[in-house]
Amino acid sequence: MKIPVTTIRLPTRPAREYESRFDREQSLLKMLAIPITSVAIASMITALPIFTEEPLLPPLGLLMFLSWRLMRPGLLPVWSGVPFGLMDDVFSGQPFGSAGLLWSLAILSIEIIDARAIWRDHIQDWLIAAVLIAGVLLGGLWIAGMAHAAPDPAVLIPQIILSILLYPLAVRICARLDSWRLAT
Amino acid sequence: MAPPKHRRPGFSRKAQYGLFVTYVVAIAGTMVAALLLAISVADPAGFSALRAAGAEITAPVARMFSNVRRSAQNMNATAAAYINAASQNAALQKQAKANRKKLIEAQALRVENARLRGLLKLSEDGESQVAVGRLISSTSSSTRRVATLSIGRNFGVERAQPVRGPSGLIGRVIETGPTTARILLVTDAENLVPVMRASDGLPAFSAGLGNGTVLIKPLNLGESPFKVGDVIVTSGNGGLYPPNIPFARVIKKTSDGALAIPYADPGNTPYAVVIRPYQGEARAAQQAVAPDGETKEVAE
Numbered sequence: 041m042k043i044p045v046t047t048i049r050l051p052t053r054p055a056r057e058y059e060s061r062f063d064r065e066q067s068l069l070k071m072l073a074i075p076i077t078s079v080a081i082a083s084m085i086t087a088l089p090i091f092t093e094e095p096l097l098p099p100l101g102l103l104m105f106l107s108w109r110l111m112r113p114g115l116l117p118v119w120s121g122v123p124f125g126l127m128d129d130v131f132s133g134q135p136f137g138s139a140g141l142l143w144s145l146a147i148l149s150i151e152i153i154d155a156r157a158i159w160r161d162h163i164q165d166w167l168i169a170a171v172l173i174a175g176v177l178l179g180g181l182w183i184a185g186m187a188h189a190a191p192d193p194a195v196l197i198p199q200i201i202l203s204i205l206l207y208p209l210a211v212r213i214c215a216r217l218d219s220w221r222l223a224t
Numbered sequence: 225m226a227p228p229k230h231r232r233p234g235f236s237r238k239a240q241y242g243l244f245v246t247y248v249v250a251i252a253g254t255m256v257a258a259l260l261l262a263i264s265v266a267d268p269a270g271f272s273a274l275r276a277a278g279a280e281i282t283a284p285v286a287r288m289f290s291n292v293r294r295s296a297q298n299m300n301a302t303a304a305a306y307i308n309a310a311s312q313n314a315a316l317q318k319q320a321k322a323n324r325k326k327l328i329e330a331q332a333l334r335v336e337n338a339r340l341r342g343l344l345k346l347s348e349d350g351e352s353q354v355a356v357g358r359l360i361s362s363t364s365s366s367t368r369r370v371a372t373l374s375i376g377r378n379f380g381v382e383r384a385q386p387v388r389g390p391s392g393l394i395g396r397v398i399e400t401g402p403t404t405a406r407i408l409l410v411t412d413a414e415n416l417v418p419v420m421r422a423s424d425g426l427p428a429f430s431a432g433l434g435n436g437t438v439l440i441k442p443l444n445l446g447e448s449p450f451k452v453g454d455v456i457v458t459s460g461n462g463g464l465y466p467p468n469i470p471f472a473r474v475i476k477k478t479s480d481g482a483l484a485i486p487y488a489d490p491g492n493t494p495y496a497v498v499i500r501p502y503q504g505e506a507r508a509a510q511q512a513v514a515p516d517g518e519t520k521e522v523a524e
Contacts, residue, residue, distance in 0.1 A: 084282055086361070086364055086365050086366075087282035087285070087286050087361045088285070088289050088361060089286055089289050089290040089293055089362075090361070090364045091371070091489075091492075092364040093411065093435060093436025094436055095363075095366055096365075097364035097365040100365070117246050117250075118247060119246060119249040119250040121250070121253075122250075122256065122257050126257065126260070130274055130277070131278050132363060132365060133275075133366040133370045134368065135261060136260055136261070136271035136275070137257050137260030137262075137264055138264075140260060140261070141258050141261050144254040145254065180367065181367045183261065184366070184367050184368055186265050187264065187265040187268050188368065188412075188413070188414040189412075189413040191367055191413045191432070191434025192433070192434070195433075195435045
């Protein structure tokens with residue numbers, strides 16, 4: 041039996057078209073879950089079968105964390121470096137507590153910078169992130185050296201450069217996730 | 225971007241206290257993290273349960289990607305074999321002819337070796353295998369060179385068991401979980417391996433440099449006796465790694481030793497074999513007296 045074309049109608053979705061978009065309720069779950077999940081997943085990427093001869097994979101969890109903090113100030117609370125860092129420690133292979141301490145110090149130093157340099161542009165944020173990435177990676181090497189034998193700091197140079205160059209991409213990803221987060 | 229409003233709470237006491245509390249929590253949290261760090265530095269195996277749990281959570285995804293990766297590599301190899309068939313055939317025939325003579329020599333040596341062992345009444349259990357797994361991930365963003373193995377306690381993998389691949393020594397097990405184990409690779413700065421030169425048995429130690437190479441240091445002092453291209457194998461000293469596992473190839477001579485590249489590339493090894501420690505009982509007796517990493521300086 042042939043159905044006439046006129047009888048087939050797509051279901052319309054009036055909610056988006058006719059409802060007012062002013063003063064709309066946002067999903068609290070989405071607003072909170074997206075930044076947390078994105079940092080967590082970025083921290084877990086090191087568990088994929090990626091094999092490098094020297095530390096080369098950028099600390100993606102740290103990149104996402106710094107991008108959220110610098111791109112959207114006030115979203116992540118000041119204390120959030122500790123839980124995010126401890127989660128990163130579970131996967132990174134560093135001594136447990138190393139990222140918890142270093143990420144927390146990083147976010148506290150951003151807080152101090154926020155009080156001094158109030159109006160900043162993207163390049164300045166990139167510079168701050170670059171200093172913090174280098175600091176956290178070198179600090180991680182120093183901490184790993186306290187617990188175990190550690191290699192020469194020169195092995196970190198490629199990883200630091202790669203991480204600094206990847207920061208703008210991390211900000212882009214955060215910005216996309218942020219616009220999705222804030223859409224109803 | 226303009227600073228958000230929460231930094232200036234205005235005259236509201238509640239907002240002021242709220243802001244103050246976040247700072248107190250942040251400082252306290254940092255101190256807690258520092259404390260956890262101090263604990264894990266004092267006892268590196270302390271939080272191994274937590275790390276094992278993390279590895280277990282991510283293992284299914286890692287296994288899936290590892291399978292995908294392996295099938296892609298197999299496909300590549302198959303396609304390449306078709307393309308190179310004729311030239312490869314010729315090269316392999318030439319190689320087979322050259323190997324035949326060496327094989328006969330090796331057989332003669334094996335017979336002679338068995339006879340000499342019999343004369344010396346030397347009993348030596350060979351390399352006994354515990355289980356075979358695959359490397360499914362590595363800490364590629366940390367300065368520690370640790371890989372995750374796809375099998376764990378469910379296959380009888382225990383701490384301090386050596387792990388080798390088809391091409392050479394990979395490392396040793398440092399932590400085990402129910403279905404995963406963590407392996408300290410030979411390229412980690414902490415992994416010291418007793419080795420020797422394959423040609424003359426010159427004893428040496430290997431220490432990882434954390435950048436994919438290892439530093440070979442001979443036990444005797446003086447100028448470095450190594451040459452580029454020397455083959456290094458494990459020596460079996462210390463009773464952990466069995467002897468004669470292919471280890472590394474010297475690529476550069478340094479003033480007091482040599483730089484070498486391990487034969488086993490963790491990213492390209494099809495499987496990893498967990499083996500029993502060589503001379504396990506002797507090692508257990510030694511560990512009871514002075515465990516690894518806990519040896520105290522002898523006081524006068």
